[in-house]
Amino acid sequence: MNLRLELPPFVFNVQSSVDFVEKNLNTMYPDSILQNQQKPADYYVSLEKVNGLRKFIRPQASFRFDALEPFKPLPLNHAFASLEWGMNYVVANQSLEYVILHSGIVAKENSAVLLPGPPGSGKSTLTAYLSGRDEWRLLSDEMALILPGTTKVQPFVRPICLKNKSVELVKRWYPDAKFSTTAKNTHKGDVVHFCPSDHSWQNRDKLATVKAIVFPRYDQQVDLEITQLNQNQGFMQLAQNAVNLNLHGQIGFDTIVNLIENCAIFEVVYNNVESVKNFLEQDVL
């Protein structure tokens, strides 16, 4: 299989002979993206079985960025997840036309909320929930592509990576949605990808403006606790989530400062996603 995926703002050429990778790509990406495009590909990636003895004993698959193999091979069962992560890796390391923040990002119409957080903070779960609500859309669950020197964000709509217990939650919220096969026992736990809403896909080319930065933290004991952060606190936390800040130098720094100066910044501890949504809609946007 050789597919050309036009995933604004990038075009990927994806090659794989692993059958369930192809199946997952067909479930996770809408037809409009899978139709053969004539645009030149920005990045060639592939996911192939490791040859030799490993074809038979505990089979493995390895990700390639063009001819390079940046990671060690992983169990075959992780193939689709590795492909998704590999694509993120390529963008994070190669595309300097954006200041990239490791963060979930969703938008209500064109007003975007950054949701940066460490693994386990519930960032992806919250992103998945918000992205499917009325008038809301997904921009990205992993990387916010900020246009340098502005507060504008380029969507990079892709399947959302859900881990462990959050899979059940999201299935309950969105029973009709499409899910990938499970990659068991990855370094992030059991991982399932979730296909974002049609509305998100339809608007995958439409820029949004970042209006708020919310550092989420899931805590079973706390219904909703909101703390407004000052600019210093916000800056330090946001800079830690910047993927390619060192590559951008001054303009990268200025972009983060500009975001901090133009956004409301909160830390939100929650156990109920709906109350976070209400807070965002009523008090922030």
Added chain:
Amino acid sequence: MKNALITHTKIITILHNVSICCEFTEQDWETAIRVLRHDGLLARTSFQLEKQGLVNNLPHYAQKHLSNAAKLAEKQQSSVVYECNQITKSTNKTSTKFYLLKGAAYVFCHNNTSLGRTFGDIDLLVDKSQISRIEGTLLLHGWLHDDLDDYDNTYYRQWAHEIPPLKHASRGSVIDLHHNLVPPVSGRAPKIELFTENAIACDDFYVLRPAAMTLHSIVHLFFNEEFPHGLRDLNDIHLLITQYESDSFWQDIYTLATTSGFTVELYLACRYSQRFFQTNIPEKITIKLEETRTNRLSILFWDFIFSRVLDTKHPMYATWTKSFAIFIALVRGHYLKMPLPILIRHGLHKSYRELVRLFLGKSFFSKEETPR
């Protein structure tokens, strides 16, 4: 649906006549960018286009990738300058002269070859008598050796022209500390003063004078067994010659090659640089060099190897003769570097280890951690 690839000659042409890019279609660009990125030449192409004011006419797709590559290379170079300054800071009480070699040298003397040149390790040359003192100081300042097994350690210490690489524990920068240009075990190590005399001071470092810098790059490429960046390294030589050429440069490099015993390497460099990039080599020099090489057979042998191993390594342009040439070059390079008895021992040792790794797993030889 395989689209016709842009010819491989066109890709080589970019490296000496960048204006050829102006006629590229988007599809040509797609291939060219993959190949140039793979061979570490995308950033250099970007700077060459910029220098000639050709960037603005290119398709947006090409501009985007060229500018990203240029930014990555600039960042890499600024961190090399930073690391070099850390080295002098750490060793400021020593009066040793540090000579920068290859990539880092190009960057410090801001020559044309430095534009968009990407590289990982910092190659330093110091006087042999100073090596262990400098090594000690660098170790104290966080540049540590990777775990090496006893064989590899002995290999470096007894036979090589450098000590095992030093990697900074937190920043990851790698220093290759040299005391000569080629392994003494080869019997070809030159008197190093021939190369370091008239070195040029750049900040706290020295770089070799143009002829010595060029000849070192030549020796490094042709007196070697592996050519992972063959095309880039040959293009370095083309750019060095093009920038520095003058009567006195050719006089100097020819004399230096003769006294240090590297005329063959100089001959090969001129031959292939001219063949790949139409480098301007004075006829006088070509004739003098040809005189030293009369054996038609060895020229045929070299042409077979070097026209292939110096070519792009992107799998799109892979052929079985290229793989074969790479293998032959590997054997030739080892044979140049080691006397036969040592080479046989080395070969046996390496194949034994590869076999064990194949059957017993990759970590079989990793040193056991001491239990705490």
